Amino acid sequence: MRRSHTKLKYSLIIFLIITILFLPTVSASPGSSTPASDVEVIKKFIGNNTAAVLSHVRTLSSYGSRVVGTQGFYEARDYIASIMSNLADEIYYQNFTVAVPRYDIDFSYSVDGNNYRAKIYAILPNGFSLGQIGDIEGELVYVGSGELDSYRNMNVNDKIVLIDFESEINWLRYGSILGPPKAYIFIEPYVRGATFNDSLGTEFTRKDVYGQYVSIPINTPRFYARISDIKHILSLLENGKTIKGKIRVRAEWRLVKACNIIGYIKGTVFPDEVLIVAAHYDSYSIVPEISPGADEALGISFMLELMKFFSINRPKRSILFVALSGHWEGLAGARIFTKNIILGRTYNVKLFIYLAFSASGSELAILHAGRFYFNPTAGIEYHRAGVLDKLNLYIGQLKIKLYGGERSVESFIYPGYAWLNIIYGDPLSIFDSEAFTLAGGYGLAFYVPGPRLYWGTPYDEYSKFKENFENNVVSRKSNFLEASASLIYMLANDLELNIKEPSFRLFDTNYGGFSTIRGRVLIYNLSTGWYTPVPNAIVRLRVIASMPNSFGLGIYGGYPKIKAEYVEGYYTTSGSIINITDSKGEFTIYGISPSALLGTEYLPSIRYSYIIEACILNERGEIEYYSDLGVHSRDVVFEINREEEMVNHVIFRCGSIIAYSIIEPETLSIPKIFRLEVRDALSHMTPQFYGSTFYSFSEGYSAFIVFSRPDTPIEIFIVSRSPLTGEPKPLVFLNNVSRGLRAEYGRSTYLKFSFIQIAEDLYNICSERYSMFYSQGIRNLEVEDNLNSIRLYLDKAREKVALNEYTQSMILALEAWKLAREVYVKLYYEGLNIRFSIIFVFILLIPFIYFFERLLFMYPDIKRQTLAMVSISIVIVVFLYLMHP
Structure with a gap:
């Protein structure tokens, strides 16, 4: 009996131990005190509330x-x-401000004495440029997809151009170099009926959004219209009517209120x-x-x-x-x-x-x-x-x-x-x-x-x-x-959720760090020799992320560009962070990442170089002040080295010069820039004040802007890597036939038919250099033939422009541009060969003169020997001067 009682006791103990050990498994899976079955209540709730x-x-x-x-x-x-x-x-509100563009647009048009109105909308700005502000008036024309042939027999200068939305970047690639027009109106995709009046709007996707807005501040106004609002105009144009349009634009960058709403349970x-x-x-x-x-x-x-x-x-x-x-x-x-x-x-x-x-x-x-x-x-x-x-x-x-x-x-x-x-x-x-x-x-x-x-x-x-x-x-x-x-x-x-407490940091040298940029926008005052703060300046922050492998990443206008060496852009779909300075000319941007200079075993280091641009827009919407890259420049490109990075950025009063269609004439591709210089056209030195936006090349479109003062004519020199051989070759030497390019304060100057002007400026430089060689008796028949061909191409290109035959004009100008590049390189090396040959001859002259004196005179004393060698040298130099360039 006692043995049976003991056996029962041990059985109970074993049963209790087993029950205790397996109880957690029955009630919940290991590591969680929340039964999976409890989750059914929220799954049921969500299932019942999809209508909500x-x-x-x-x-x-x-x-x-x-x-x-x-x-x-x-x-x-x-x-x-x-x-x-x-x-x-409890509920909380976090109020803050963000800089956004605000537009108020009114569009009207008239035909045959009748007036009409239509609804159009603003498209995202080009960089921080809002387009022209005020009244925009001009004849309405329709160019369809905006390919170069669409402009045949059409003069779009000072016109308001209607263009299909799916034309993407053709407004910049072609239309702007021919006009530029007063404005563009992008038309919603549509399915055309028997007439434009029967057309029905369709739609576009984000894959079709490419190039309708760009990051550089080109001031050409761009709008959007639904086909239902614009088909009356298209129908009139199809019937040969002349339509006058007027767009009244009021626009500004404004700090508007935004709000985070926080609910606490x-x-x-x-x-x-x-x-x-x-x-x-x-x-x-x-x-x-x-x-x-x-x-x-x-x-x-x-x-x-x-x-x-x-x-x-x-x-x-x-x-x-x-x-x-x-x-x-x-x-x-x-x-x-x-x-x-x-x-x-x-x-x-x-x-x-x-x-x-x-x-x-x-x-x-x-x-x-x-x-x-x-x-x-x-x-x-x-x-x-x-x-x-x-x-x-x-x-x-x-x-x-x-x-x-x-x-x-x-x-x-x-x-x-x-x-x-x-x-x-x-x-x-x-x-x-x-x-x-x-x-x-x-x-x-x-x-x-x-x-x-x-x-x-x-x-x-x-x-x-x-x-x-x-x-x-x-x-x-x-x-x-x-x-x-x-x-x-x-x-x-989960009662057993035990997540390690995070270690917040405002600065870190290796991935992470919630740093802050505090900056001021200044103007260098020539009368005082010091800097003056600028209120209400628009500030744009961008970044270059440099990586030693192909993980480079960036977003431009919502689209990524993965590169092998570096990426320009910023982290957002708008390509930048924009702010506006306060009454003291100051601005603050929170949450900026320092560089990751150490890397890890599976990710290399990343260096973030930040770029600041700033400007002031005048009452017409034009840039009147822009970032100074001249001798007074400060904190244009910088890195984050502390929790709060203090920067000072200088702007100057200027006008802008905009050039389009800067491509490789051999392959029609976007150039890979090797060297780029903006110079004073008179001294050929760096100007005291100038600015530029050449990052457009790395972003995939063929335009740039230079900012300068009217009293300083400038020239632009660009060397790119040949897409065929990879070697550096001069691409652009813009100097307006040696007169230099001049801007106007607060206005945009557009280089019309830039492909012709680039070829012409290169031709003039080559022609001038070859004339110097020719005057010294040096001839190169191949160069002469090429120069004659370039002149012929340019003359024909001008003729085609006068006839509004733009495709043929561009083909001829590109051929002239390509030949001019080849001639420039040949003349460069021709000059080098002449210099090296002269140096080589003079090196040989030193022993020759000595031995020649020994052979002819053999004077015993140093004085007469030196005099003879000097005389021989003079005779030989005079002979070479007369016979050799």
Whole structure:
């Protein structure tokens, strides 16, 4: 009996031990105190509230445009704030300002004594140039696709040109060198009926947005018109009518109010631990006034429903729901929010999750870095902090399948191939969480890869979004909304979530550091010999990222350019961060990345060199003051070497000279610049004051601007690497037939038919140099034939221009340009050969004179011997002077 009792006791003890050991496995998977079954409540909520998500998207996209500063943006702000205020325990507003262009446009036209009006819209500015302000008047002409043949028998000088939107950069490539026109109106793509009046508008995608706006401040006004608003004009032009148009433009750069809306829901167990869930609510479009941004609104709409859920089902740790703005102004809202987090230290933030959704995709990717800062080495910190282990645990528990069939987040954290493919494949993969990561925090983007075809266009409409949403979300048993909600639920409720506290930093020498630029814009005052601050100057910040391998990355106007050596641009789709100086001429930009000079075992060093440009626009919208690159220049290119980098930038009063069609005449490709100089045409030295924007070549379009004072004629010398051989060859020597190019204060001077002028200036230089050789008895029959051919080509090119036969004119001028380059090089080497031969002859003369004196005279004393050698030298030099050049 006793033995039986003992046996029973031991059996009970063993049973209890086994029960205790396996109890955690029964209630929850290892490492998580939140049962996977608990997640069903949020999945069910999301599934039942997709109609609410659609309702938010429909409302937000109905405002017409949510570009910061528009009426629709403020309506969206109020709509979101009203919802969040009813759900949050506390609500906060972070107000800040961003610089945006604001337009007021009125377009009218007259034909046969009848007056009409039509609606047109502004296109994004070229750099910080707003185009001409005031009244723009001229005859309306239509050039279709804008190819060179479209201008045949047409004089577009001082005209208002209508051009198809899908013509891309042809307005700059061809139209501007022939006119330039008073303005361009890009016409919405359309399907033509029997007549223009029967035409129906279609649409364009972001793939069609190329070159309609550029980064250099060319002041040519550009507008956009829907076919329904413009087809009457096209019909009249088709019938041979003459139409006079008038565009009244009021425009300015303005600091407008933007706002981050922050809703706080307090946790029940860990109220001091905070999870941030964020999405941006503004939108972006090449036509800022038409930017419905329906697909863009999915992230913020989903966030509002998440907030509703957690207001009812209280999380164990606190959540900050953040509606960010200024996304397309260089993550302005995210940088301001991050600055306040790291300086205020109000919250113990565990993780920042940014909702980067699109209904054009169906799978979820979880990324730690994007294309804004390109800061991938922070990925190793996520391993050390335990973030990835937790996420992988949740993904395994919930049986979530990520983008590309991945079952782990490892591939989405650098150097994972999924991360590389996504980042390099999509120029819109810039995330507000990147600012938090740069500062040393742990930020993740819940990103849905997809084509996003209508982002940045006027056609990101609710109807298109709803169709994609039905196909990629509603109709799928498991979708990215449920997956995202489940992971956020686990993070908010896991009692065993123990993420290492982030180490925030304002400066770091190796990837990271939330630095600040504080600067002043100044004018050098010649009367006082010192610098004067300039209020209300427009400041633009760009960056050159230098890398020793092919990971170089940059975005120009929304499109990436991956290069082998370096990249120019900035991290945003607008290509820059723009600010305006205050009354003291000062400006501040937060959240700037220092260089990563050390690198890691899997990523080389990156050097970020920052470029500042500044200008003042006059009442006509023209640049009156621009960055000085002359002797008084300061802090044009600099690096971040401390937490707060102080810069001083000098501008000067000037006018601009704009040259188009700067290409390689042999291959018609964009030149690879080897050397570029702006000189005083009189002294051939660097001018005291000058500016330029030659970075356009590396961005892929063939135009540049030089800024100078009217009292200083300038010349421009460009040497490029031959696309055929790679050797440096002179490409351009613009000096206006040795008179120099002159600007006018506050006005743009356009080099019309620049391909002819470039060829002509090169021809004149070559002709002058060959005349010097010819006068000395040196002839080269090949050079003479080439010079005659160049003159013939140029004369015929001028004739074709007079006949408005521009294609033939350009062909002839390019042939002349190509020959002139060859002649220039030949004459250069001819001159070198003459110099070297003279040096060689004089070296030989020294022993010759000595031996010649010994042979003829053999004077015994030094005095007579020296006199004889001097006499022989004089005779030989006179003989060579008469017989040799």
